[in-house]
Amino acid sequence: MDLPFEVILGGWIATGLTLFILSFLYEDNPLFKLAEHLYVGVSLGYTIVKTYDTVVMTLILRPILDKGEWSLLIPVCIGALMLTRYVPKAAWLSRYAFAFIVGVGAGLAIPRTISSFILKQIEDTVRPLLAITPDGGVTFTYSLLDPASHLNGIIILVGVVSVLFYFFFSVEHAGPGKMIARAGIVFLMISFGAAFGYTVMARMSLLIGRLTDLIEFSDASYGRPTLWLFLLTVATLIVLTRRGSTHPPKQ
């Protein structure tokens, strides 16, 4: 099946830029710099165009011109005050815009964040350590795999208390306090380990993503860009190394 020209071209560009970026693993070189600068430029250009189209055209000009929604000029004027930062004598006007943004932002975010992250999390941390059955007996669930088990509830309680104690510096961590603080460190280390493990997984996923695309673009229907551009990248690196024209990254 013949692929459209733009798909093939996209495949060649994606392959080339991927290989140029990966060439940094060998050493810093102009191919990497080219791809890096293209990435920054293209993503910024894309953001500017999309923002202009959505904000200025769709949300401001069209409603004003087509529907006569002149009230939109109020937020436009507040936003325009930001631009007075470029005129030193009128820069004070931008404070009104900042005050508006900070005030609205804080007003919206603070109560919602307290409710969602502090109150809800405290509510979840303070759980019953035992359950009372309808016949008046007491049950205790031991499963470590069940997040709602009573054993996990105790582990979370110990973890929260010991970590909070570790960050409580008004009391010397000695005697029993030292033991609690040490337990806090253990919980913190486990948490950092889990986070780092997930980070490694995420980074490997990105590598898998790029390699999957390189394999896809090695197909004859694309003209085998992976093969040709790999050879080109390797040849360029050899030439650059021999000429001694590669430089270490500037500090």
Added chain:
Amino acid sequence: MSFAERMLRIDRRIIFLVIGLCTLLPLLYPVGLPIRISSEVRGVYDYIDTLPEGSVFLLSLDFDPASKPELYPQAISILRHAFRKNLRVIAMTLWVSGTGLADQIVSQTALEAGKENGKDYVFLGWSPGGSAVILNMGQDLYNAFPADYGNKPTKSLPVLAGVQNLRDVTYAVSLGAGNPGVEAWYVFGKDKYKFELGGGCTGVMAPGLYPLLRSGQINGLIGGLRGAAEYETLIDQKGKAVAGMDAQSTTHMAIIVLVAICNMFYFTMRRQLRRQGQIGS
């Protein structure tokens, strides 16, 4: 120089090569290691699976191409599932740099499922304001998005019939690579407008979102490529994520082995130096 010392000073490019080969070979020659379905991924799947036909499902694709390898397979799988269940899909993004990618994902999956734009699904595109867009949608969806990505007025779209704001959404899933993402959808969306919420995220973000899962603030979480592979297995439509799982397992094993070997060499060298009296006990 001892062997342990030589190994600890090995050129880092050799390690890059080993990791590269451990990733590439399983991609070229997959063995199909089993994939166990976790309860957090099943939470999202089960909820979508039990939704009645015609329910309003909102998918917020809050990522850009930098997170494509992890979140693209998640988005494709969830959309395939939603279209298979004949849900009314409202897709959008809070990330301006992800607009084109999100449009491609939605259009491609809809075309594959034979769904019609405006009738079965809509892609609203991006609107400025980050988290404030969620609040705006909670008050009036048509105010936040007067037109869809193709500039059609949203009020005239059949897929949005009976939908005025976020309270009319049956289920929402945010696939987030940062902020605004899953947390913003909880704080400014679910907590205020009381709809059910699920999440998908990159592997880096997953540990930070588990507290929300445990407390029931989100009803499921798809974490990274692994989560995407689980979802692909659940909908029985294997794709890029399942294909990458062998490579993921192999690279993890390689990293564990490298960490163990490095520690072994480190302690060997330390013992040698201690014997020579160069470092104290």
